[in-house]
Amino acid sequence: MRRRFALIGSIAATLATLILFTYSNSISQQSAKKADPTLIKRGEMLVTIGGCNDCHSPKVFTQMGPLPDSSRLLSGHPSSLKLPELPVNIIGPDKWGAVTNNDLTAWYGPWGVSFAANLTPDNITGIGAWTEDSFIKAMRSGKHLGAGRAILPPMPWFNIGQLPNSDLKAIFAYLRSLKPIENEVPMPIPPTGKG
Numbered sequence: 001m002r003r004r005f006a007l008i009g010s011i012a013a014t015l016a017t018l019i020l021f022t023y024s025n026s027i028s029q030q031s032a033k034k035a036d037p038t039l040i041k042r043g044e045m046l047v048t049i050g051g052c053n054d055c056h057s058p059k060v061f062t063q064m065g066p067l068p069d070s071s072r073l074l075s076g077h078p079s080s081l082k083l084p085e086l087p088v089n090i091i092g093p094d095k096w097g098a099v100t101n102n103d104l105t106a107w108y109g110p111w112g113v114s115f116a117a118n119l120t121p122d123n124i125t126g127i128g129a130w131t132e133d134s135f136i137k138a139m140r141s142g143k144h145l146g147a148g149r150a151i152l153p154p155m156p157w158f159n160i161g162q163l164p165n166s167d168l169k170a171i172f173a174y175l176r177s178l179k180p181i182e183n184e185v186p187m188p189i190p191p192t193g194k195g
Contacts, residue, residue, distance in 0.1 A: 035173040043174025046167055047074075055116040055154065059103050066102070075126070075181040076118035077105035086113070086192075098154065107154055113189035114152035122180040135172045136165060152188055 047053070057068035058078050072078070083106055090096050091110055098109035105116040118126040127135065130145065137146025140161040144151060151157045160168075 035177065039170050039173045040177045041174075042167070043170035043172070043177075046163075046171050047174055050160065050171075052119070055104050055107075056119050058105060061102075066104070072181060072183070074119040074175065074178060075183045076185040077115035078103070079184045079186065081105070083113070107152075109153060110191060111152050111188075112191040114155075115185045115188065116155075118181065118183045118185050119175050120178045120181045120183075121176050122182050125182050125184040126180060127175060128180060130172075132169060132172050135175075136168045139163075139168055149188075 052074065053068040056074045056076055058072045058075065058081075059066035060069045061067075081101070081103065083101065086108055087099055090099065091108065098107055100107050107114050120126040121128040123129055130138075134145045138144060138151065139157055141147075142151045142157045142161070143149070160171075163171075
């Protein structure tokens with residue numbers, strides 16, 4: 001009997017969480033649609049001059065070199081992209097500091113391997129469930145969602161975090177205005193010690 005009540009309680013808690021998550025995401029998406037167009041335009045400008053597409057957008061290769069893939073802007077490291085074999089003995093104090101893949105979405109260095117995050121407002125794989133406050137905290141603290149794991153190099157959160165709140169809010173408003181793209185970016189890979 002206890003197990004039955006525990007199971008029912010667990011199911012009820014899961015459903016309540018799902019309902020709250022869906023409701024909060026619906027409210028967040030509605031507020032993104034109502035965001036001030038001037039604020040979104042400023043955010044787009046800050047993202048562009050800040051070079052966010054350099055790492056967070058997959059690339060297409062053209063005669064002018066690699067350019068951000070406009071169909072996957074700011075969607076992060078492609079989940080389907082296989083990493084080349086990690087180089088051995090090239091990272092160290094007297095060697096190279098970092099190596100990147102051709103897309104510039106995965107970076108290998110003394111910290112291990114980091115992958116550019118999905119910054120689109122996809123609710124599951126992007127920042128769709130983030131709040132403006134958690135985004136600002138992340139940029140100020142260097143912690144995922146402002147309290148989680150460390151945001152790894154080459155992400156210059158320590159520079160972005162010095163922007164005034166008005167600019168961080170503009171960046172967040174722009175990111176929330178993008179087309180959501182489902183793309184689950186891999187978790188960072190810790191260093192192997194072989195560098």
